[in-house]
Every structure is written in C-alpha cells, then in structure tokens.
Amino acid sequence: MNGQQNPALEGRRTALVTGGARGLGAEICRQLAGQGLQVLVAARRREAAEEVCRAIGPAAVPLALDVTSAESVTEAVREALERFGTIDVLVNNAGVSLDGSRTALDLDDGILRATLDTNLVGAWRMAEAVVPGMVRAGYGRLVNVTSGYGSLALMDSGRHPTYRVSKTALNALTRMLAADLAGTGVLVNSADPGWTRTGMGGPAAPRGPELGADTPVWLATLPEGDTTTGGVFAERKPLPW
Template identity: 40%
Template structure:
C-alpha cells in the first residue's frame, strides 16, 4: 500500500450518517473501511460505493462484542498497517419514554454496551495503530442529548446517559494522549435517518460535513472538545 494514502474507519457505516461519512471520506481521497455488525448490509453498502469508483472496503465488526472488535483491528493492521481516522458513529436508541428507574434495566445496559463501551473498546483496540505512526484523528459521534444541561430534564434517560459518558470518555482520552492523536466529540444535530426519523430537518450529507472537518484537523487543531457545525459547544 502506498505510504501516503490515509486510511479511515467508520463504525455503523452501512446506512444513515455513517454511510454518508464513508462516502465523503472516500471522495476526499481516503481509503475507507466501512464496518457494521450486519455482514450483508455492510457488504452491499461497500459494494454500492465501489461501483462509484470509491476506495471502500467492508470489515465485519459488532461493537457490542469485544472479540469481534479485536478481530477487526487485527484485520485492519494486517491489510492496511495503519489507521489515520477513526469515527465512532454506530449507536442505538432504545428509549420508550419511561423513567430510568421504571425501564427494564437491560435497555439501559444494552444502550451503554453499544454507545459507550462499544466506542471505548474500539478506541482501545485501534489506538495502537495510530500510536505507532504518531498520528490519529478520533471522532466520537455524540449528541446534544449528552450535554450536562440535558441531565436536568426528564426523558430518553438511557440514550442521554450513554452520550454523556461518551463525552466524558472523549475528554479523558484527550487528557491522556499526546497531541499527535486528537479526539473530539461532535453533535451532528437532528438528522433524518433510521434513528432520527423522517421529520428531522437535517440530511445525512449536512451532518457528515459538520463532522468531517475534524478528520483532517491540523496539528494545532482542537482535542478534547465538543463541537456542532464547526463551533465548540458546552459539555
């Protein structure tokens, strides 16, 4: 593989914002690894982009399964030998408008397993590839629901908590990393997708653009921040 071609990986890349992130990164000249837990829809999504002459490949990765993450990291290491950009996009939304204390605890556990622990294990497994080349850009797709101010209003408690903790993880890893590897959280806004529903005002294309500037940020660019539309917002 040519040394200078940058490699990006997007979790949950088979649809919605994830698919659009893969597409725009590939259009920008990246070799892009599209991951999803569903092998068939992941293959189909990657194939569709390949037909547009984009450099996209599919790797199966279930982010709620540590073994699957480790296997994917080994595959990427073997096939590419590097990773420049990692976007933790995969997430679930299981809330049914119940109070946290009234919901089935398994709904909270599942949400945290994917939205928080999934991102944590992905970062842990792929960061060594960034460390060995002293360069990396990690973007955690968060939500305005993860802001501290949201914790004082009721509703969607499992999802809110998962993004709140993801935001905390972003800050901690930034504090522990040297400046070669930058990690930031981003709120894509309310997006028309399977999760956001059809009445959301924002397209996946707009959302992807609001995220991707962090993928190519300069050495003096931010780390440990929370952004929406290119502007820093409050935790």
C-alpha cells in the same frame, strides 16, 4: 476482507467508521472517501457494508464488526491492520436509542445495559484497539459521534434517559482520552450531527445525512499540526455540555 490494497489507493490514510452501513454512518463513509481516504465500512452484517461499498466505489472496503463483542473488535482491527498497515482515523458512529419515551424514573436494566454497551463501551473498546497504533505512527483522528441530548448544559428533560446518559459518558470519555493522548499527534473529539433524517432520527428530522455528517468528517480530517482536541462540537462550533 480479502485481497490486497488497490494500488491506486496506496499512500492514502485509512479511516474506520463503525455503524457505517446505513444512515449517518454511510454518509460519513461517502464523504471521507470523497476527501481521498481509504474507508473501512464497518457493520455487524458484512452484506450491508458491501452494499454501501458498491455505491461508494473502490475507496470503500467492507468490514464485519460488532462493537458489543470484544472478540469481534479484536478480529476486525487485526484484519484491517493486516491489509492496510495503519488505521489513521476512527469514527465511533455505531449507536442505539432504545428507551423511547421513558423517563429517568422508568428504568429498564436490559435497555440500560444494551445502550451503554454500544454507545459507550463499544466506543471505548474501539479506542483501546486502534489508538495504540495511532500513537506509534504519531498521527490519529478519533471522532465520537455524540448528541445534544448528552449535554448537561442543555438537559431540560428526563426523556430518553439511558441514551442521554450514554452520550454524556461518551463525551467524558472523549475528554479523558484527549488528556491521555496530549502531545502524541492523536486528536480526540466528539461531534454532534444534530437531529438528522436517519433510521434513528426519523423522517421528521430537519437535517439530511449530508449536513449531519459534516462535523464528524471535519473533525476526522483535521490537518496535521492542528491541536483541536478534547472538544464537543456541533456545526463545527463548540457545544456546551
């Protein structure tokens, strides 16, 4: 990530979206840019992020970032802060679903570790790297992209066990961070986009990315003075979990 900030974008808040190079993440980036934010499109492959940025325009900047690597997270956040000074919004969108039709009695250690490393630990790494700067600034919006599959209240199947457990744990992380950050101006919430037509959701999903991105973007742009924090939301409404 080279060069200086576009003068036309000075004064805008800056959002970092992980997994921003395709599907839901790319749409979240597009909508945030449309609402006037400077957006860091973060992806493991910079070339993929660059393609999304070309489609969005000058409000989007590519950022190479692998949430499963602590070194990559540290370096990417350092680059972003050197260029923009602050990261005001973090959307932890990067995620994987690897266990297919497996059940809770069919554990694969490798799949479990890989799923948790991206869906839970990756989001945790990002929060650890970004939130201290938000606290110093007295403003921040952290959105963890979750799933209804992580709801204990709606847990009616043992299918996709590692994915479900990872999202349940991500919701717990949301609640813990929100409690730790109470009164700092940093709001932390989870957003369930619903079953969305993406590479993960598949072509049969009933919702397009535009609708799937609505709740994450809403939470990422809660106005100053709002106190909504520690919640899990779907379609902008609290989700039992």
